[in-house]
Amino acid sequence: MWSCGPLNGTGRGEDQPLCPHFHLALSAFSLLYLAIGVPLGLGYNALLVLVNLQDQSGMSMPDVYFVNMAVAGLVLSALAPAHLLGPSASGWALWRFSGEVHVTLLVLFDVCALVTMYSAALLSLDCYIARALPRTYMSSVYNARHVCGFVWGGALLASFSSLLFYICSYVAARVVECAKMQDTEAADAIMLLVGYLVPGLAALYALVLISRLRKEDTPLDQDSGRLEPSAHRLLLATVCAQFGLWTPHYLTLLGHTSLALRGKPADGQPLRALLLAKDVSRLLAFSSSAVTPLLYRHLSRSFPGKLQRLMKRAPCGHRSCPAAPVGAQQVPAAAGPP
Numbered sequence: 001m002w003s004c005g006p007l008n009g010t011g012r013g014e015d016q017p018l019c020p021h022f023h024l025a026l027s028a029f030s031l032l033y034l035a036i037g038v039p040l041g042l043g044y045n046a047l048l049v050l051v052n053l054q055d056q057s058g059m060s061m062p063d064v065y066f067v068n069m070a071v072a073g074l075v076l077s078a079l080a081p082a083h084l085l086g087p088s089a090s091g092w093a094l095w096r097f098s099g100e101v102h103v104t105l106l107v108l109f110d111v112c113a114l115v116t117m118y119s120a121a122l123l124s125l126d127c128y129i130a131r132a133l134p135r136t137y138m139s140s141v142y143n144a145r146h147v148c149g150f151v152w153g154g155a156l157l158a159s160f161s162s163l164l165f166y167i168c169s170y171v172a173a174r175v176v177e178c179a180k181m182q183d184t185e186a187a188d189a190i191m192l193l194v195g196y197l198v199p200g201l202a203a204l205y206a207l208v209l210i211s212r213l214r215k216e217d218t219p220l221d222q223d224s225g226r227l228e229p230s231a232h233r234l235l236l237a238t239v240c241a242q243f244g245l246w247t248p249h250y251l252t253l254l255g256h257t258s259l260a261l262r263g264k265p266a267d268g269q270p271l272r273a274l275l276l277a278k279d280v281s282r283l284l285a286f287s288s289s290a291v292t293p294l295l296y297r298h299l300s301r302s303f304p305g306k307l308q309r310l311m312k313r314a315p316c317g318h319r320s321c322p323a324a325p326v327g328a329q330q331v332p333a334a335a336g337p338p
Helices: 018-053 061-085 099-132 141-174 185-215 229-261 269-299 303-313 324-334
Strands: none
Touching (some): 018 303, 061 099, 061 141, 061 229, 099 185, 099 229, 099 269, 141 185, 229 269
């Protein structure tokens, strides 16, 4: 959890009464998320994956990206207890683990962050392509699946540099090559550029193009292949929610890098505020794993039908389902005027 340790060092006396309140508020919100948000995130993300994988032929291009974000959300929900109750959150941590485990958790967190941000950005770009060119194959389900595979591979490659910096920060001077790589500020700067600025600009550009396209009355607007209005609402809500919840995390990385460039002070009001902001931003980042499946559940028009098909298949198991429902559906179709 969180404590007032960093704030109780050489801080001024007037800052001390506020610290217990921050400590209690952050601890309460953290426990609330672990008790409610983590089960919701695990359950709804798993449900989102299942309802789409059981009906892959009915998946649309946005569904592929939502499944990709749901897989990242499952990993984030599984990592949340280790991060929020472990040594990375200062104070009364419930357990301690080695440096290797700590580095692994940080790298997995960075990979999930990259996958989430790039999936949201690519979703907005593909939605614009599907809106502007409804008959093109550029925004097809087939291409989206391959793009998501490249997103995971690119996230692993992009986090490799961060992995090197984190490892060198733990092995200290035992390895000569790591003597100049003991600080994690360079890793934070890389993640800020690759994980936030690039997908953020791409998503903003796509949303601007979509808004301009929706204002124009073109013959393509009457085409049946264009995205439905509900899909655009889901797109806007997802992109805004993801970037809104992840922005504080990347702002803390920017603050950490800025303080390092100024000389990395060992103490002081900016550093204490940065530590507090880091705790809050981490909690917001983990909460994003439960927001996306909830938005998909309430705004996607295809989700109820997919869920009904999944529930109908569940009781059958490995046995063949009875044909009675099929016959019942065929009777109205065969019925006609005498």
